[in-house]
Amino acid sequence: MEGGGEVLVRPAAEAQAEPARPVPRRKVLRQYELVDLVRAYDPDVDEELLNRAYVFTMRAHGSQLRASGDPYYHHPVEVAGILAGLKLDTASIATGLLHDTVEDTGTTNAELARLFGKEVARLVEGVTKLNKIELQSAETAQAENFRKLLLAMSEDIRVLLVKLADRLHNMRTLHFIKNEERRKRIARETLEIYAPLAERIGMEAMKGELEDLAFAELWPDYREGVLHRLNTLRQGDDGLIERVCSALRDTLHKEGIEAEITGRVKTPYSIWRKMQNKNVSFEQLSDLMAFRVIVDTVGECYAALGVIHGKWQTLPGRFKDYISLPKPNGYRSLHTTILGPEGRKVEIQIRTAEMHEVAELGVAAHWAYKEDERSRDGRQFRWLRSLLEILEHASDPEEFLEHTKLEMFQDQVFCFTPKGQLINLPRGATPVDFAYAVHSQIGDTCVGAKVDGRIVQLRTQLKNGDQVQIITAKGATPSPAWERFVVTGRARSRVRRFLRQQRRSEFIDQGKDQVTKLAEREHLPFGEKHLDKARSVLGLKSVEDLLVAVGDGTLSARSVIDTVRHELQPVGPQEETLVPNRAKGLAVEQTEHAGPIRGLPPGVAFHFAGCCHPVPGDAIIGLVRTGKGIAIHRVECRTVTPEEMGSALTLGWNGQLNGATAPARLTVMATNRPGALGTISTLIGKQGGNITDVRMNRKDDQLFEITLDVEVQSREQLDQIQAALRSSSIVNGVERLLLG
Structure with a gap:
């Protein structure tokens, strides 16, 4: 699993470059073939249920056709076949057959529950919910779909497995969709969402195929280039993989270790991604080939590692022990890279047969829905609970999607609490991320940290094996500065939630002040009942929402008063x-x-x-x-x-400055990208502000701080400028300075 998806190498006669996907059409599984496929691993299969589901989906979809021109029912049958290949239970296979019936045929959940039982109906409903969202933008739809997916799979992980199988078959037939923009959107969503999800539940083979299918759609030229170089490499080293396997097998046999050894090359996408991440050429990659050594026991895993390290030179920094420290998805194996037979750099993964099954099939390999009803809440699902907490605190679908991508795409670092509890975090995580991983309350009240007994800054990046002690203080609150360096979605969502609440309170005070002062200047008896009336007319949920809108510049105080001005009678100028x-x-x-x-x-x-x-x-x-x-x-x-x-x-x-202006000072934290300063200047100019002074201070490679003196005519105009800046994707934060 390390370094991306992989594929087994075929025998030498077949070891040619795979054709660029799409996957060619094949004959659809017949009813008895699907039942036989399930019976091969589950003798107690409910054949009658599967037969009824197969016939029902054929009749329900009737004459519907897919973009390929095939009868529509071919798709759910293929999805069921993929699930059977994962050796899932009868209810999951039936769900695969029926997963589109409610959405596309007018079948009801009540009907499914009556015909196939409540369990199958509930699973179909979970999958159906994901496809019933109609939002304005494709990006929002993607984010909202992901939220729904996590909520559904938190109830039953089989919903995710059916959805992944559904996505895999859709990707295999993606080339039949004529709209290029739609094809690329689906491929990008697959690469960003579904492939990482497959990896997170340990389904390495599915993750690799999803990535490669998306790669073929998004960057076909790059994929063909990688395949061409792989073919050239194979032609120059004919039989190399077989020779390396033989050398490893003989070396272990001499030491009394019998092992099954296979060789493989990594998928084009994993190779290309490593070239991009490390900024190296194809020729500079050291681990295009990888080998699996499968033995009987954990003890033999370490014994085999000792034999291999004793025979061949190891590459520094390339050993990883995922047996003693498994990955969050339950993956276990020993990884090492050696200067092996014939002087070739090769990666070797050493594991037991049970570990290998988990590595290939993930959650399906140790299925929790058998008769023994084993616990469904193992270590591999801790990440799911983390994402659900992010879902609770994120303000909108796009923010949630941003945080969850952070959770899924980064490598792990393993740290410990003072009591020895293992906390796994993304690489680059800080003590603040650690604090939130332990408990949200600890994160909120964190004021300091010790790493291995030594006080460190909260922005310090943690390393593998660090023992972290979090120092808390009663009444402490998150700092706005944390948002600049935390890397976990959980920490970032909590910090942003606090800042939103804090900012909301400030905006309420500012909004009330603006409305009250405008009413006083115009001698209008404006009170709480008028605020509520204006709120109702303007379609806002509460008076607080109205005041926030005024405070953040979304709504002007004058527009609030004008909404109910017909109900107000001036009381005359105040007496001196x-x-x-x-x-x-x-x-x-x-x-x-x-x-x-x-x-x-x-x-x-x-x-x-x-x-x-x-x-x-x-x-x-x-x-x-x-x-x-x-x-x-x-x-x-x-x-x-x-x-x-x-x-x-x-x-x-006394109102504004009669055309004159007053200076205000803002500090803007912005993303370091070309044109950022120009974008900020344009946003300020569009709100009528005039920049008179600019000072810049670079914080790190990604962020820089800009201090701006801006001439404005009123606080209302200044609030509108700040609101415009906060709406920009390049702006991470805006604050008004109190000191010169």
């Missing part, structure tokens, strides 16, 4: 009142001032503080400085001391 000037002990008239600031003494000089950059709409105060007039600060400005705050003027705004 006197408020104490705490800074000077003088009375100041609270009148509509001709300038932008309300509450200043007439004719007094003032300026906007450069430390916090207030703009119209911000809550502001005034600090009296001798000889410098009054400095206008934001209420939350960190440079204002408690003593100064106690003697500050309470001020407000």
Whole structure:
């Protein structure tokens, strides 16, 4: 399983390059042939159930045709045949036969339950749910399908097995679809979703075929190039694989170890992917050939490894022990790469026959739905529970898909808790990822970490064998900075959830402030009942949602008030009142001032503080400085001391700046890609903002931080700019700075 999908090498006479897929048509399985296929591994097969399901699907699909022109029922029969090849139970085979009947023929689940039993009906319903989603974009449909798939298979893993068999047969016949864009979409979805899922449940053979079929559709020229080089290699080394097998067999036999040894070459896709990941040429790859050594016991696995290492030179860093530390999908084997017979670099996998069956068939090899009803919740399904937790915390299908791709595509690193519990994580994981893998609450309250007894930074990348101790603190919360370095979907989804909740609270306060101040300026008696009325008219679920929309710039405060303006009667200008000037002990008239600031003494000089950059709409105060007039600060400005705050003027705004602008400072965390700065500038310009200063600070190879001074006319405009930036795929975060 290491390094991608593999195929067994045929005898020398047949060891030619495989033709580019598609798989050629073959005669469809007949009713008795399917039953015989299942009876070969399950003498207790319910023949009557399978016969009825076979006949039912033929009649239900009737004259329907596939894109190939074949009768439609050929497809469910082929799916059932694939499932039988995996040696699955009768209910799974029947589900394969019936999986399209509810969606495509008008058959009901109640009818299936009556004819074939509740178990089969429930499995068919689980598969059917995946195909009933109609969304606006193909990307959203893919993400939502994946969410539904995980929910369905969390109830019964057989739903996934039927879906994988369905996808495999569809990929084998993909070339019959005339629409090229649709073919590529299906192939890309297969490569990104279904092949990794097959790998996750240990079904290596299926994963390899899915990858290669998708490779043939997406990059046919690259595939043909790899196949051509493989053919050239074989022609130059005729009989090499047989000779290496013989040398390994003889060496082990002399030491009293009898082994079954087979050789193979890796699939074109796995070879091409390794060339891309390692940025090497075909000639530089060291493990195009791989060999399996199958022995009787675990002890013989390690004994064979010792014999092979004693005979041939090993390549440093290429040994992996998946017997003592199995992969999450239950895969177990010893992997090593040697400078073997005839000086060739070859990869060797050493395992028992039982391990080999698990490696090839995955979950189907140790099937949990036999009569003994073994536990269905083994180690190989821990990843599923992890993905379901991500599903709970993700805000939308696309975010969920992003996180789950992170979970599935990365290599593993194995770490331990202080009590010795094994935690497997993607390579590049940090103590924060580790904390969330242990428990969500530990992740949320993490404030530090020790690795092997030594305090490390939370962004430190963990290594195999590290013992990690998480330091927590009551009341601690996730840091926004974590989103920049965590790699697991579970950690990222939890951090984003917290940031959304925190941001939502801020937006509610900002939205309420904007609406209230606009109503005050226009002397309108705007209250809670008017907010609820506006919410209803605008089609929002709650008043909080309305205030969030105003706070994040999606909706303007004026549009909220205009929605119910016909119900509001102006109360007239406020009477002039006197408020104490705490800074000077003088009375100041609270009148509509001709300038932008309300509450200043007439004719007094003032300026906007450069430390916090207030703009119209911000809550502001005034600090009296001798000889410098009054400095206008934001209420939350960190440079204002408690003593100064106690003697500050309470001020407000008289609308916007009458065409003038005020500077605001933003920090933007952006993805390092060509054109990123131009995209950010365009987004700001479209909202009417003017950039006056730019400073850049590169954080790592993927991210850089941009500090921007932007001239705006109001807080509302600034909020709209931030909302526009957050909507961009290249922007990871936007914050308004309080300090200059």
